[in-house]
Amino acid sequence: MDYNYRHSSRRLTIFAHFFGVLAFILMLIWLLHYRGGLQYDSYDNYDRVFNVHPFLMYCAFIFLAGEAMMAYKTVQASHHSQKIAHMVxxxxxxxxxxxxxxxxxxxxDMAGIEDMYSLHSWIGLSTFCLFGMQWLFGxxxxxxxxxxPETRMRVAPLHxxxxxxxLYLSICAALTGIIEKFTFQRLKNExxxxxxxxMGLSILLFGIFVDLSVALARDSSPPY
Amino acid sequence: MDYNYRHSSRRLTIFAHFFGVLAFILMLIWLLHYRGGLQYDSYDNYDRVFNVHPFLMYCAFIFLAGEAMMAYKTVQASHHSQKIAHMVxxxxxxxxxxxxxxxxxxxxDMAGIEDMYSLHSWIGLSTFCLFGMQWLFGxxxxxxxxxxPETRMRVAPLHxxxxxxxLYLSICAALTGIIEKFTFQRLKNExxxxxxxxMGLSILLFGIFVDLSVALARDSSPPY
Incomplete structure (x- = not known):
């Protein structure tokens, strides 16, 4: 029924890449220039341990997951290779x-802060568990x-x-995390x-362009 | 190509209504019991003026907008009446x-707080403007x-x-707003x-069930 939006969908993919890379750069500037860098195994500098969290969560659950969703359009290979790229x-x-x-x-633990009391942590951990289940289900x-093939066609729209x-749950987790940090630091117009x-806007726009590019192209790729 | 998910889509609509009403009730308890109530024209109580904001934004941009998106499935009338319900x-x-x-x-203004410095305000105001444009475009x-009819069919997938x-932008605006207020009040496990x-989770689940119910039913309604 729908028109073929394959062409505009390709342009949307480029926008998605752009905002994904922009968010990555802004994240690096934020963590390296303003927040003292990243170090998972630091013994005394809490902040450097914390900084690993936003960096990896963005890279993993937003950037890599978004790229995985677009793999059927961006990976120029057989459908099977695209599926493997998507899964890996x-x-x-x-x-x-x-x-x-x-x-x-x-x-x-290091800073003696309570776990799991904020909406950010609730959304984040639920997303993480659901993400794991979706991967296994897939x-x-x-x-x-x-x-x-019959089962796959039935399952594809749900998947x-x-x-x-x-994807949108991850975006919500990211934005609530950013705003929590922002408010804790009592930032205003610095x-x-x-x-x-x-950075938050770029993350949001990345998610929206991934969704749009996948949604508008949905009739131009096989459903399983 | 896809299977007809009309039946499961109806169940998803019921889940959406459930979380929409639940979020509304939780919002009312929050504002009336914990935050001192709502009053737009209060001269001295800043908080009662503020409270009008989350209440109306949720009712308008999330609940009513979500219900409008589901109108093609919930309003038992002609397609034209459904369109009018959607628009109104x-x-x-x-x-x-x-x-x-x-x-x-x-x-x-009353509390002498700066405008438009937070990510919540940026997302919120952009969503508001884009929402107005989408309405006019529709x-x-x-x-x-x-x-x-040719134009309508071409425009429908974009619309x-x-x-x-x-919808997801509004959800992000709501959640960033809730977490901003939460952090300002330095709440933990109260x-x-x-x-x-x-309340935040219910809002998020409302959005997700609206999206799922509309997406899974998309092949069971005319595209314009």
């Missing part, structure tokens, strides 16, 4: 996510020889819809405040 | 949104006699994708903190 990118995201989450628990549905929901806002 | 619900959302936004500017594309992006977290 999500797996890497999950592994980096484990390190990123353990960094923030380590920071809380593996069984699309890679297992037991799943027939896509759940994947999109997870340069760091502007930088953090632009 | 969005228009009401826009009007309530204007009052809700002016409430927070009024609060800032009016011209789907109600103007000048737009042919749907942009609408979904706006009852109010839990209530606010559950």
């Amino acid at each position: 990118l999500h797996l890497s995201a999950f592994i980096l996510g484990v390190i990123g989450i353990s960094a923030v628990f380590k920071f809380h 593996l069984f549905s699309f890679f297992s020889p037991a799943a027939t 896509r819809a759940a994947g999109r929901a997870l 340069r760091e405040a502007r930088l953090m806002n632009f | 619900l969005h228009l009401s959302a826009f009007i309530l949104g204007v009052i809700g936004i002016s409430a927070v500017f009024k609060f800032h 009016l011209f594309s789907f109600f103007s006699p000048a737009a042919t 749907r994708a942009a609408g979904r992006a706006l 009852r109010e903190a839990r209530l606010m977290n559950f």
Whole structure:
């Protein structure tokens, strides 16, 4: 029924890459220039341990996961290779996510801060668990020889819809995290405040362009 | 290509209503029991003026807008009546949104707080402007006699994708707003903190179920 938006979808992918890389650069400037750098195994500098958390969570659950969603359009290879790229990118995201989450628990331990009281932590940890379940569900549905093409076609719309929901959950987790840090530091109109806002906006725009590029191209790729 | 998810989509709509109403109730308990109530024209109580803002923004840009998105499934009437319900619900959302936004500017004036420095305000005001543009774009594309069925079919996927992006933008605005207030009040594990977290989660789940119910039903309704 729908028109073929394959061409505009490609342009949307480029916008997505742009905002993804922009957010990555802004994140690095923020952590290295304003927040003292990253170090997971620091014994005395809590902040350097904490900084591993936003960096890895963005790289994993937003950038890599978003790129994985667009793999069917960006990876110029057979459909099977695209599927493998999609799966492996999500797996890497999950592994980096484990390190990123353990960094923030380590920071809380070092600084004597309570765990899991904020909305950010609730959204973040739920997203992480659901992400793991979606990955396993995807593996069984699309890679297992037991799943027939019939099953895959039935499961595909659910897999896509759940994947999109997870992308937006991750974006919400990121934005609530940024604003929590922003408010804790009592920032207003300093340069760091502007930088953090632009970083948050870039993350949001990355998510929106990933969603749009995938949604508008959905009729131009096979459903499983 | 996709299977018809009309039946599961109906169940998803019920989940959406449930979380929408739950968020509304939690919002009322929060504002009336913990935050001293709502009053737009209060001269001395800043907080009561502020409280109009989260209440109206949730009712307008999340609840009414979400219900408007589901109108094609929930309003048991002709397609034309569904279109009118969709348009009128969005228009009401826009009007309530204007009052809700002016409430927070009024609060800032009264309390001597700077405007527009936070990520919440940036996301919120951008969403508001884009929402207005999407409404006008929808009016011209789907109600103007000048737009042919051909144009409508071409525009529909863009309108749907942009609408979904706006729903998630509103959710991000709401969650960043809640967490900003939460952090300003330095809440931790008090009852109010839990209530606010559950309210935030309900808002997020409302958005996700609206999206899922509309996305999974997309092949069971005409595209314009």
